[in-house]
Amino acid sequence: MDLELQSLLNLQEKDLAAQEVENELAGLLPELEQLERELAEVESALEAAQVALKQAGSRRQELEGKIEGYKLMQDRKRQKLEWVRGAKEASEIMAELDLARSVLAREEADWVRSADKVLEAEARATETQSVVDEVKEAQAPKREEILAKQSEYQIKLDVAQSECDKAKQSVPKPFLSKYERILKGNAPMVLFALRGGACGNCFTAVPMHLRQQIEHAGAIVNCQACGVMVYAIAE
Numbered sequence: 001m002d003l004e005l006q007s008l009l010n011l012q013e014k015d016l017a018a019q020e021v022e023n024e025l026a027g028l029l030p031e032l033e034q035l036e037r038e039l040a041e042v043e044s045a046l047e048a049a050q051v052a053l054k055q056a057g058s059r060r061q062e063l064e065g066k067i068e069g070y071k072l073m074q075d076r077k078r079q080k081l082e083w084v085r086g087a088k089e090a091s092e093i094m095a096e097l098d099l100a101r102s103v104l105a106r107e108e109a110d111w112v113r114s115a116d117k118v119l120e121a122e123a124r125a126t127e128t129q130s131v132v133d134e135v136k137e138a139q140a141p142k143r144e145e146i147l148a149k150q151s152e153y154q155i156k157l158d159v160a161q162s163e164c165d166k167a168k169q170s171v172p173k174p175f176l177s178k179y180e181r182i183l184k185g186n187a188p189m190v191l192f193a194l195r196g197g198a199c200g201n202c203f204t205a206v207p208m209h210l211r212q213q214i215e216h217a218g219a220i221v222n223c224q225a226c227g228v229m230v231y232a233i234a235e
Helices: 003-026 029-083 087-168 173-183 208-217
Strands: 191-193 229-231
Touching (some): 003 173, 029 087, 173 229
Parallel strands (some): 191 229
16 A cells, blocks of 8 residues: 555544544533523523512612602601691691692502512512522533533543644645545545445546556546545555
């Protein structure tokens, strides 16, 4: 076997080994993505619960501010009433006080309802947080397992890629350039053996003059149909 062909086949063997490890590493992604989707779903629910709690708290604070303002206004009206001498003006102030008491009673009722909503929102947020914690706890062993496998495969991949780099050093540059260009295409491999006068990849018949170069001169020829490198198996 020619040194060029031997070096190319060796490189292809190393590349296939590296690709196998890459596939194993990529095979972990769907499972990890599923875990992420499950966690994202409950975390989204928690975020919505926290937003609802914040809004309920803001509404309660808003009502507290209004109630405080109405109480302050009533105090001022009462103080003013003590200094009023005219019956008409006193009557007007009393009417304003009655209206203020009515508004205050309504705002206080709203505050009670808002306080209940805050408690409900707090309970919902706490419950949803518990669900998130439970999901994280349930996922932890699987995530650790996936992480361990990722680390293991990454080490294997680093070694495999290092062997590929070493193998490339033995391949003549013209052949290496062709090899790498074909490797970026859609073919599963770069080099295929001649099979019954046809390309071992696409099974297209190789022209006679090229077949003779492959079989008798040991040439490595690109398939005119699919572009892969075709070689003859030494007998």
